[in-house]
Amino acid sequence: MKENTVILFFNKDWGGEFYEIENGRMFVPFYDEECGGIEFYITDSEASFLLAYNEAQCLIAMGTAADWLEGYKARCQE
Numbered sequence: 001m002k003e004n005t006v007i008l009f010f011n012k013d014w015g016g017e018f019y020e021i022e023n024g025r026m027f028v029p030f031y032d033e034e035c036g037g038i039e040f041y042i043t044d045s046e047a048s049f050l051l052a053y054n055e056a057q058c059l060i061a062m063g064t065a066a067d068w069l070e071g072y073k074a075r076c077q078e
Contacts, residue, residue, distance in 0.1 A: 008042050 003025055009018035021027055027042065041052045049065035061069040 004044060006042050006044055008040060010041070011039050014038075 003023050006021050006024045006027055007018055008021060008027065008031075019030070021030060031040065039052075039054050041050060043050050047063075049061070049063035049068075051062075051065040051069075052060040054060065059069065
């Protein structure tokens with residue numbers, strides 16, 4: 001995500017709205033301030049990854065986000 005534009009959206013039951021965040025580094029402050037721990041999905045305009053956080057507090061990653069999450073896990077275990 002870094003400084004690239006990301007697209008944030010939510011469960012369809014909560015409406016069809018999405019947010020385009022111009023700088024991916026701003027996602028965490030935005031989420032903390034505006035969303036407060038609810039289920040979310042985040043991707044980029046090319047859909048090269050999908051990062052999701054669900055009600056069971058599980059982080060799910062696909063595409064390039066899966067590589068990032070595996071690398072993060074490995075670094076934390078060192």
